[in-house]
Amino acid sequence: MTARTSLTIVLAAGEGTRMRSSMPKVLHQVAGQSLLAHVLGAAPKGTERTGAALAVVIGPDHQAVAQEISRVRPDAKTFIQRERLGTAHAVLAARDAIARGADDLLIAFGDTPLISAATFARLRAALKSGAGVAVLGFRAVDPTGYGRLLVEGGRLVDIREHADASAEVRAITLCNAGVMAFDGRRALEIIEKIGNANSKREYYLVDAVAIARQMGLEAVVIETSEDEVRGINTKAQLAEAESVMQARLRQAALAAGVTLIAPETVYLAADTSFGNDVVIEPFVVIGPGVSIADGAVIHSFSHIVQASIGKKASVGPYARLRPGTSLGDGARIGNFVETKAAILEAGVKVNHLSYIGDAHVGANSNIGAGTITCNYDGFSKHKTMIGAGAFVGTNSSLVAPVNIGAGAYIGSGSVITKDVPDDALAVERSPQTNREGGAKRYRELKTRDKPPKGG
Ligand code: UD1
Ligand code: MG
Numbered sequence: 001m002t003a004r005t006s007l008t009i010v011l012a013a014g015e016g017t018r019m020r021s022s023m024p025k026v027l028h029q030v031a032g033q034s035l036l037a038h039v040l041g042a043a044p045k046g047t048e049r050t051g052a053a054l055a056v057v058i059g060p061d062h063q064a065v066a067q068e069i070s071r072v073r074p075d076a077k078t079f080i081q082r083e084r085l086g087t088a089h090a091v092l093a094a095r096d097a098i099a100r101g102a103d104d105l106l107i108a109f110g111d112t113p114l115i116s117a118a119t120f121a122r123l124r125a126a127l128k129s130g131a132g133v134a135v136l137g138f139r140a141v142d143p144t145g146y147g148r149l150l151v152e153g154g155r156l157v158d159i160r161e162h163a164d165a166s167a168e169v170r171a172i173t174l175c176n177a178g179v180m181a182f183d184g185r186r187a188l189e190i191i192e193k194i195g196n197a198n199s200k201r202e203y204y205l206v207d208a209v210a211i212a213r214q215m216g217l218e219a220v221v222i223e224t225s226e227d228e229v230r231g232i233n234t235k236a237q238l239a240e241a242e243s244v245m246q247a248r249l250r251q252a253a254l255a256a257g258v259t260l261i262a263p264e265t266v267y268l269a270a271d272t273s274f275g276n277d278v279v280i281e282p283f284v285v286i287g288p289g290v291s292i293a294d295g296a297v298i299h300s301f302s303h304i305v306q307a308s309i310g311k312k313a314s315v316g317p318y319a320r321l322r323p324g325t326s327l328g329d330g331a332r333i334g335n336f337v338e339t340k341a342a343i344l345e346a347g348v349k350v351n352h353l354s355y356i357g358d359a360h361v362g363a364n365s366n367i368g369a370g371t372i373t374c375n376y377d378g379f380s381k382h383k384t385m386i387g388a389g390a391f392v393g394t395n396s397s398l399v400a401p402v403n404i405g406a407g408a409y410i411g412s413g414s415v416i417t418k419d420v421p422d423d424a425l426a427v428e429r430s431p432q433t434n435r436e437g438g439a440k441r442y443r444e445l446k447t448r449d450k451p452p453k454g455g
Contacts, residue, residue: 004103004128005051007184008043008120011090012036012110013059013081018233024065026110028238031245032269032288035232036065037072038113041270043106044120047075055097056110057081057090086202087178088194098188103127105182107205111232112178114244122222123181132186132217133209135159136179138226147176147206149221156219159206163199174221176206177229186217245270253280275311284316289323307339310346328363345388357381362388362406370395387422391442409442 016025026036033041036056046052054076058065066078081093091098091107098105104124108115119136126134135156137149143162148169150158159176160169182190194207209219227244230237249270250263258274260266262282272286275294284298287305292298296309299316306323309315313327318335321327325339328346333339337350340357344350348361352369358381359373371392373384384398387406394412398404403419404426410416411427420426425439 003051004124005053005184006044006104006106006124007053007055007097007100007102008106008108009091009094009097010036010039010043010054010056010108010110011087012065013057013062013084013090013093014111015059015084016111016233019235019238024059024062025232027064027068028232030113030238030241030270031249033271034068034072035113036068036110038270039108039110039115040069040073040076042115042117042120043108044117044124051102053077053097053100053102055079055094057093059084086196086200087205088191088203088207091191091205092203095188098184098191102184105184105187107178107180107182109178109231112229113232113241114228114230114248115179116228119179119222119224119228120181123179126220126222127181127183130218131220132183132215133190133212133219134181135209135219135221136177136229137174137221137223138177138229139173139223140175140226143170143173143175147204148172149174149176151221156209156221157213158210161198161200161204161206174223177224178231179229180205180208182208182212183217186212186215190215190217281317293329322357356384358400359384359386361386362390364388365390365392367392368394368396368412372397374399407446409439411439 012026014025019025027034030038043054044052054073056069056076057079060080060082069076069078077097079093081090104127106120123134123136140146145162147159147161148165149156150160190208190211193211194203196203198204212219230241232238232241246267249268250260253274254260256274257276259279265282266280267285269286269288271288273291277295278292279297281300283300285303289306290304292309293311295312297314302316302319304321307321307325309327310329310331312329313331315333319333320338322340324341326343328344330346331344331348332351334351336353338355342356342359344361345363347364350356350367354367354371356373358375365386374397375381382400384400384402386404389407390404392410396410396414399417402416405420405422405424407423408420409425414426414428416426416428427439
């Protein structure tokens with residue numbers, strides 16, 4: 001038997017007025033990823049070619065949303081709903097996609113980021129066993145505002161929107177989560193029959209249930225937890241969803257063997273990846289695009305975004321790794337060090353109080369306390385290249401563009417504006433006192449084949 005094909009339509013045309021933001025609602029983030037990206041990530045995987053098509057309905061002025069869609073799921077088709085006339089009207093904006101006739105039509109909302117792939121699979125299983133419509137339901141602690149599921153004799157017979165519900169119906173706590181699945185061959189026929197005879201004059205997708213039943217199709221409820229279907233309408237709800245998601249990510253990290261000493265103080269991103277035996281100390285914030293390899297330790301109060309951390313590397317306490325940072329195996333980044341667009345090869349040490357940006361640092365180099373790569377001249381950014389095994393003395397400014405050769409020694413307090421050849425001793429613009437002595441002593445030690453210590 002061949003696998004069933006699917007079309008998932010995500011509705012995201014809403015303005016999200018209650019967020020009180022100039023940004024479209026679905027672009028707000030949970031765990032470093034847009035609400036929309038979470039939903040698209042949970043939808044059945046694949047492309048239209050492999051039988052898992054994806055469509056998103058957005059508002060007319062939502063260029064930024066369209067961009068986010070093509071970034072996360074380039075295969076997804078975007079449809080524009082010109083007027084907001086209700087959820088059924090929004091679904092019909094994607095009529096062309098529905099008309100192609102997938103076996104399963106799944107509808108989800110772009111502002112429900114905690115939905116899981118497993119739930120979509122459960123709804124599809126109900127269709128496979130013969131249901132015409134499957135609706136995701138949940139028991140709401142406070143059902144106010146939600147559509148109520150009317151169940152008779154174990155069968156779903158109708159959904160009533162809160163605004164149109166009697167006091168008796170409002171007492172029902174089984175609510176519509178908003179996610180629905182339809183027999184894809186009947187969906188268009190059902191949804192086109194939906195009218196707008198209700199208090200808001202909107203085309204309600206929920207009316208599909210009663211219509212499907214009139215057509216002799218069976219409707220069923222698939223229940224899930226309230227946490228999974230939290231919709232985001234306000235900043236307070238966004239914060240609640242963040243806390244639910246963080247709890248999930250911490251549990252997943254612990255289950256994968258990551259040591260979190262105080263999990264509730266560590267913030268992760270949806271895409272954080274961990275090797276084996278990683279230790280994360282309390283109060284660490286990890287943004288999107290971070291991978292941490294085997295045996296690495298992240299000490300307290302570090303902030304890391306779009307960075308890859310090599311095996312047995314050590315970061316912090318109080319380190320800031322900005323986008324484009326790559327730490328080689330065993331590299332050490334100490335307190336009050338900031339890195340950006342910096343490749344630090346294996347064994348590099350930057351232990352204290354430094355800024356290393358737009359730089360490449362060769363293996364086993366030692367960057368002394370207070371070293372600054374002066375990457376910006378007020379107009380553009382320039383690169384600092386440091387060869388392997390170099391020693392940069394404390395409080396040095398490396399004025400980019402500049403190349404420091406492999407094995408070179410920079411005397412402390414130097415301001416380096418010209419390239420320094422391999423193995424050269426450079427002491428620039430600084431009194432010749434102790435520093436030259438330091439340079440000589442370094443060379444002596446090096447010729448005696450002892451590696452330099454400290455930074
Ligand atoms: C909807 C359901 C309700 C359910 C609740 C769960 C309907 C009629 N009601 O109500 O039963 O309990 O979700 O959270 O379906 N949208 C569009 N275009 C429109 C209208 C809506 O794209 O014209 C999108 C919104 O951006 C949003 C989703 O559809 O992503 C739901 O719309 P919303 O207005 O939030 O519906 P609710 O009143 O919450
Ligand atoms: Mg809503």
